[in-house]
Amino acid sequence: MPRSKLEVADIFRAHGAAYRREHAGHLNLPQLKVMSSIETCRTAALGGHVSACTKCSHQHIAYNSCRNRHCPKCQGAAAQDWMQARMEDLLPVEYFHVVFTLPAQIVDIAYQNKAAVYGLLFKASAQTLLTIAADPKHLGAKIGATSVLHTWGSAMMHHPHVHAIVPGGGLSADGTQWIACRSGFFLPVKVLSKLFRRLFLEGLIRLHKAGKLKFFGDLTKLADPDTFAAHLSPLRKTDSVVYAKPPFGGPEAVLAYLSRYTHRVAISNHRLVSADADTVAFRWKDYRIKKGDRMKVMRLTTDEFIRRFLIHVLPSGFHRIRHTGFLANGIRRDRITKIRRLLDAEPKPTQMPDEVTNSEPDDPPAHQPCPKCGSAMVIVETFLRGQTPKCRAPPWEAAA
Incomplete structure (x- = not known):
C-alpha cells in the first residue's frame, strides 16, 4: 500500500x-x-x-x-529496538497466539478506570494461561508468554483486548524437562474462556469493594454494590471472548507478527485517505464481512476523529507490553538458556523480518x-x- x-x-x-x-x-x-x-x-x-x-x-x-509512544511517526525505530532485543528470546518451538477480549458490558467501565481494568485484564489473562498450562490434564508445564494490550478496533472504537504470544511448551514442575504441547494445538479455548471469565469478574468485584473503581455520567449508579453486582450477573453465564489463532510458521513469523503489534497505535498514517476542514477519511477493515473485500473507507467529523484517537491514550507509566512465566523480566535470561540446553538448541542469528527492517x-x-x-x-x-x-x-x- x-x-x-x-x-x-x-x-x-x-x-x-x-x-x-x-x-x-x-x-x-x-x-x-x-x-x-x-x-x-x-x-x-x-x-x-x-x-x-x-x-x-x-x-x-x-x-x-x-x-x-502514541505518535504514529515514532514507532518504527522503537519497534526495531524492541524486536532486536526479543530476537535473543526466540526458541525453536511452535508459537501460539491467544487473544483475550473484554465483554461489551465492561468496555465503558474500563474507559473510566483504565489503569485498574487494563491491569486486571493483563493479570487475569496471564493467570489463566499459567494455570491451565500447569494443569496435568492439559500440558502440565510452566509456560511463558508475552502480552500486548490494544484498546482499539479497526474503526478506532474502544475495544480493549490483550494479544498473548506463547511458546508451545514449558518446563516441568521440577525444571528438568521441556514439555512440548501437541503439534498445532496449545490449550482448549473453552477451558481458557471459563477460567478467564471467573478470574476477571472476581478481580473486578475486588476492585469495586476496595473503592478503586470510579464511575461518572451514565455509570454513576454502578457505584452501588448491589447495582454493580446485578450489572455483572449476566456475564457469569456468557462465554468470555478468548480466541486462539493457528500456530506461527516459525521464529521469523513470530518476529514479523510482533513487529506489527507491539508498537502499533490507534491508527497509522498510511490508513489516512483525506482530511478537510470538516471530515477525516481513513481505511478500515470490516470484520463482519466473512468473504470478499473487507477494506472500506470511513468518514468522520474531524472532532470525532480526534476524540476516537484520544480515547486510546494510556495512563502515564502504564506498561502495554508485559512478560510472564519463564519470560518474566527477572528470570528470562536464565530460563531461556536452560530451555535451550534442554532442547539441545543453540541460539542462531535471526534475520529481522521485512516488516521491521522496512518500517x-x-x-x-x-x-x-x-x-x-x-x-x-x-x-x-x-x-x-x-x-x-x-x-x-x-x-x-x-x-x-
Whole structure:
C-alpha cells in the first residue's frame, strides 16, 4: 500500500487548538501531552541537526522526534529496538497466539478506570494461561508468554483486548524437562474462556469493594454494590471472548507478527485517505464481512476523529507490553538458556523480518549516504528547541 502523505500530525496541527478550546476541562493531562507531542514531532519546536555531504554541497535538516509512544511517526525505530532485543528470546518451538477480549458490558467501565481494568485484564489473562498450562490434564508445564494490550478496533472504537504470544511448551514442575504441547494445538479455548471469565469478574468485584473503581455520567449508579453486582450477573453465564489463532510458521513469523503489534497505535498514517476542514477519511477493515473485500473507507467529523484517537491514550507509566512465566523480566535470561540446553538448541542469528527492517525510521541516521552523490554525510550543526538552523557551509568548505 502506498505511503500516505497525510499524517495524524497534520490533522492535530490544523484542528488541535480548536479541539482543546471546545473540550476544555474534559481532556486529561496525558491526552494533552500526546496532542502536543504529535503536533511538534519533527518540527523546529523540538530542535534537530543539519547534515552535510563531504563531497558535494547538499545539506539536509533533520528535526527531532517526539518519541511519544502514541505518535504514529515514532514507532518504527522503537519497534526495531524492541524486536532486536526479543530476537535473543526466540526458541525453536511452535508459537501460539491467544487473544483475550473484554465483554461489551465492561468496555465503558474500563474507559473510566483504565489503569485498574487494563491491569486486571493483563493479570487475569496471564493467570489463566499459567494455570491451565500447569494443569496435568492439559500440558502440565510452566509456560511463558508475552502480552500486548490494544484498546482499539479497526474503526478506532474502544475495544480493549490483550494479544498473548506463547511458546508451545514449558518446563516441568521440577525444571528438568521441556514439555512440548501437541503439534498445532496449545490449550482448549473453552477451558481458557471459563477460567478467564471467573478470574476477571472476581478481580473486578475486588476492585469495586476496595473503592478503586470510579464511575461518572451514565455509570454513576454502578457505584452501588448491589447495582454493580446485578450489572455483572449476566456475564457469569456468557462465554468470555478468548480466541486462539493457528500456530506461527516459525521464529521469523513470530518476529514479523510482533513487529506489527507491539508498537502499533490507534491508527497509522498510511490508513489516512483525506482530511478537510470538516471530515477525516481513513481505511478500515470490516470484520463482519466473512468473504470478499473487507477494506472500506470511513468518514468522520474531524472532532470525532480526534476524540476516537484520544480515547486510546494510556495512563502515564502504564506498561502495554508485559512478560510472564519463564519470560518474566527477572528470570528470562536464565530460563531461556536452560530451555535451550534442554532442547539441545543453540541460539542462531535471526534475520529481522521485512516488516521491521522496512518500517519507517524514527530519525534518519546521521551517517546515511548523500541522496545526490552517495558520499558520506556528517552532522555540521545542531540546534535546540525553537531555534532556526543556520545551514552554514561545511567546515571543510569554510576553511578553503
